Amino acid sequence: MLIEGPAVVVEGDNIDTDVLFPGSFLNIDDPDAMKPYLFEGLDPSIRDRLSPSCVLVVGDNFGSGSSREHVPLAMKAWDVGCVLGRSFARIFYRNCINLGLPVVTSPDAAAAAIAGEPLLIDTDKGIIEVSGKRFEIAPIPEFMAEMIDSGGLVQWARQRLER
Amino acid sequence: MALTLTEKILLAHTDRDQITPGEVVLVRCDVVMANDVSGPVAFRAMEKMGADKVFDPTKVVMVADHFMPAKDARSASLQKRLKDWSDDQGVTYYGQGRGGIEHTLLAEEGWVTPGIVLAGGDSHTCTHGALGAFGTGLGSTDIAACLALGEFWQVVPETILVRLSGTRSKYVTGKDVILAVIERIGVAGGTNQVLEFTGEGAAGLSMDERLAVANMAVEAGSETGLFAADEVTAEYLEGRARREWTAEASDPGAHFSDVLEIDLSALGPLVSKPHSPGNVVPVSDITGTKIDQVYIGNCSNGTMTDLRQTAEMLRGHKVHADTRAIIVPATQDIYRRAMAEGLLDVFVEAGAIVSTPTCGACFGGHNGVMGPGENALTTTNRNFKGRMGSGEAGVFLANAYVAAAAAVAGEIVEPHEEH
Numbered sequence: 001m002l003i004e005g006p007a008v009v010v011e012g013d014n015i016d017t018d019v020l021f022p023g024s025f026l027n028i029d030d031p032d033a034m035k036p037y038l039f040e041g042l043d044p045s046i047r048d049r050l051s052p053s054c055v056l057v058v059g060d061n062f063g064s065g066s067s068r069e070h071v072p073l074a075m076k077a078w079d080v081g082c083v084l085g086r087s088f089a090r091i092f093y094r095n096c097i098n099l100g101l102p103v104v105t106s107p108d109a110a111a112a113a114i115a116g117e118p119l120l121i122d123t124d125k126g127i128i129e130v131s132g133k134r135f136e137i138a139p140i141p142e143f144m145a146e147m148i149d150s151g152g153l154v155q156w157a158r159q160r161l162e163r
Numbered sequence: 164m165a166l167t168l169t170e171k172i173l174l175a176h177t178d179r180d181q182i183t184p185g186e187v188v189l190v191r192c193d194v195v196m197a198n199d200v201s202g203p204v205a206f207r208a209m210e211k212m213g214a215d216k217v218f219d220p221t222k223v224v225m226v227a228d229h230f231m232p233a234k235d236a237r238s239a240s241l242q243k244r245l246k247d248w249s250d251d252q253g254v255t256y257y258g259q260g261r262g263g264i265e266h267t268l269l270a271e272e273g274w275v276t277p278g279i280v281l282a283g284g285d286s287h288t289c290t291h292g293a294l295g296a297f298g299t300g301l302g303s304t305d306i307a308a309c310l311a312l313g314e315f316w317q318v319v320p321e322t323i324l325v326r327l328s329g330t331r332s333k334y335v336t337g338k339d340v341i342l343a344v345i346e347r348i349g350v351a352g353g354t355n356q357v358l359e360f361t362g363e364g365a366a367g368l369s370m371d372e373r374l375a376v377a378n379m380a381v382e383a384g385s386e387t388g389l390f391a392a393d394e395v396t397a398e399y400l401e402g403r404a405r406r407e408w409t410a411e412a413s414d415p416g417a418h419f420s421d422v423l424e425i426d427l428s429a430l431g432p433l434v435s436k437p438h439s440p441g442n443v444v445p446v447s448d449i450t451g452t453k454i455d456q457v458y459i460g461n462c463s464n465g466t467m468t469d470l471r472q473t474a475e476m477l478r479g480h481k482v483h484a485d486t487r488a489i490i491v492p493a494t495q496d497i498y499r500r501a502m503a504e505g506l507l508d509v510f511v512e513a514g515a516i517v518s519t520p521t522c523g524a525c526f527g528g529h530n531g532v533m534g535p536g537e538n539a540l541t542t543t544n545r546n547f548k549g550r551m552g553s554g555e556a557g558v559f560l561a562n563a564y565v566a567a568a569a570a571v572a573g574e575i576v577e578p579h580e581e582h
Contacts, residue, residue, distance in 0.1 A: 014350055014351065014439065016545075016547045018526075018527070018545065018547040018548075018549060018550050019547060019548055019549060019554075022527060022549055023526035023527035023528050023550070024527050024528060024529075024532070024552075026200045026229065026230075026526070026528065027200070027230055027234075027235070027237040027238040027241055028237070029203040029204050029207065029241060029244075041548060041549040041554055060351065061350065061351035061354065061384065064350060064351070064384065065286065065381075065382075065545060065547060066286050066526070066545075067201065067284065067285060067286040067300045067301060067302050068200070068201075068302075069201070069204055069302040069303040069304060070204070072302075073204070087351070087354070089351070089354065089384060090354055090355050090384065090386060091286055091300055091301065091302060094301065094302060094305060095302035095304065095305070098302060098304040098305055098308075099304060141187065141318075143187040143316065144187075147316075152304070153208075153304045153305065153307075153308050154208055154211045154212050154304065154307070156308075157212040157214070157307070157308045157311055157312060158211075158212050158213050160312060161212060161213055161214055161311060161312070162213070
C-alpha cells in the first residue's frame with residue numbers, strides 16, 4: 001500500500017478520544033455529520049489543515065480512553081489517508097484497522113515529520129520518506145494488513161458471512 | 164505449559180490447541196453488549212456486512228444508559244433505534260427505569276461469570292475482569308462483527324501481575340488501589356496487556372471494590388483487569404449467575420511481563436488531578452482546593468458500597484453552600500436498596516440531589532456538566548480536559564469518602580471520623 005500526502009502534525013502525547021470528539025456530540029451516529037466535531041476539544045483549527053489523503057502525525061499513546069469510533073469515522077469522513085504515530089492506545093488502533101484506515105507506528109518518522117511537508121509511506125517495502133529522509137518501519141502484522149487491504153472489518157465480515 | 168488466566172480464557176474461546184502472546188486469534192464471545200452511543204453506530208456497520216440477524220440473540224444485551232433519559236431529540240432517536248433494533252432481533256434490552264449503567268448492571272444481573280468472554284462497545288467493559296471474565300472494550304465496527312459472527316480478532320496479550328499485600332486503613336478503597344497502580348505504571352503502562360490482581364490484598368476486596376479496580380484498568384491502557392474467582396466471587400454470584408461456572412486461575416510458573424508489588428498498608432486516599440487519571444497525588448497534597456461540584460456515581464463507583472461511604476460522611480451534615488452534590492446510584496436495584504436503607508434520605512436531607520441511574524455528566528453528556536473555571540471532585544474514572552463539559556473545568560478523581568467529605572467542606576479535605 002502506498003500513501004502519499006501532506007503531514008498534519010497533532011502535538012502532544014496521550015491525546016484522548018474525549019478531546020478528539022467530545023462526549024456531548026456522541027448522540028450523532030452518521031459519520032458525515034461527525035466531521036465538524038473532530039478535534040473539537042483539542043484544537044478545532046486542526047480541521048482547517050486537513051486535506052484529502054493527508055497524514056496525521058501524532059505522539060505517544062494517541063487515542064487513549066473511550067472506545068468511541070466517532071474519532072476514526074470522522075477522520076475517514078475527512079479523507080485522512082493515514083495516521084502515523086509514536087504509539088497508539090489499543091482500542092483506537094483496532095478501530096482504525098477495522099475501518100481500513102492505515103495506522104503506522106514509527107517514533108522516528110513521526111518525530112521527523114514537518115507540518116505541511118509531503119510524506120510517503122510504502123507499507124509493502126516498509127519505508128517512510130519524510131522530507132528526503134528515509135525511515136524503515138516494522139511491517140503492519142499480516143492479519144491487520146489484510147484487514148486494511150480488504151477495506152476493513154465490514155468487508156472482511158461480509159466475506160466470512162458469504163462463505 | 165503454564166498459562167496465565169487470560170491465556171486460559173482466550174484459548175478456551177478459540178479453535179486452537181495453543182496460543183502465544185503476540186499472535187492474532189479469533190475469539191468467540193459469550194456476551195456481546197452495546198449502549199445507546201455504540202449500538203446504533205454498530206447497527207449501521209452490521210447492515211453493511213450484509214447480516215440481518217445476530218449470531219445468537221440469547222448472548223446479546225443492549226443497555227440505554229449514556230444519554231438516558233434522553234437529553235434531546237437526537238438522543239431520544241438513538242434510544243428508540245436501540246429499542247426497536249433489540250425488539251426486532253429478540254435480544255435483551257434494558258431501557259429507562261429498568262436497568263442502569265451497563266457494567267454495574269450486567270454484573271448485577273448475572274450475565275458475567277468467571278471464564279467468559281464479554282465484548283462490549285464501551286471501553287470500561289474491562290470492569291468485568293472483577294468477576295474473572297475477559298471483559299474488554301471494543302469499537303462499534305468490532306461490535307458489529309461480534310453481533311454478526313459472534314467473534315472478534317484479538318492479539319493475545321501478556322499479563323502484568325499486581326500483587327496486593329497489607330491491610331488498608333479506613334478511608335482507603337478500591338479506587339485508591341487502582342489509582343496507585345496507574346500512578347506506578349502510567350496511563351500507557353498496561354497497553355496491549357492485562358492487569359491481574361492477586362495476593363491477600365486482592366482477596367480482601369469486596370466485589371464492589373473489585374469492580375472499581377477493574378473498571379480503571381483501561382486508564383492504564385489495559386485490555387481488562389482480572390481477579391481470579393474466589394469465595395467473594397462465589398458469594399456474589401450465588402442466586403445471580405446465569406450459567407454454571409468453574410474457578411480458574413493463572414498456573415504456577417505462568418509467564419508475566421511484569422510483577423508489581425503494592426503494600427496497601429502504606430496507602431492513603433489518593434486523588435487524580437486534572438487532566439489525566441495518571442496525575443495522582445495523596446489527598447493531603449491538595450487539601451484546600453475549592454470544589455464547585457461533587458459527583459458520586461458512574462460505572463466505577465456508583466455501588467452500594469460507595470453510597471454507604473457517602474452516607475457515612477454526609478449524615479448529619481449539609482453540603483457546603485458554595486458546592487453542588489450529585490449522587491447517581493449505578494442501577495435501579497442499587498437505587499431501591501439505597502432507598503430502603505434510608506441512604507437517599509440522608510443525601511437529600513444534606514442538600515445533595517439524587518439522580519436516576521445514567522452515565523450522565525461523567526462523560527460530559529448531560530445531567531450536571533461543568534462550566535468554565537469550575538472544579539469537580541468525582542468518583543468517576545476520567546478527568547481528561549473537557550471530559551465533564553467545559554475544557555476550562557478541572558476534574559479531580561477520588562473515592563466516595565473523599566468526594567463526600569469535600570461536598571461538606573466545599574474544598575478537598577482529608578476524610579476524618581467527624582464528618
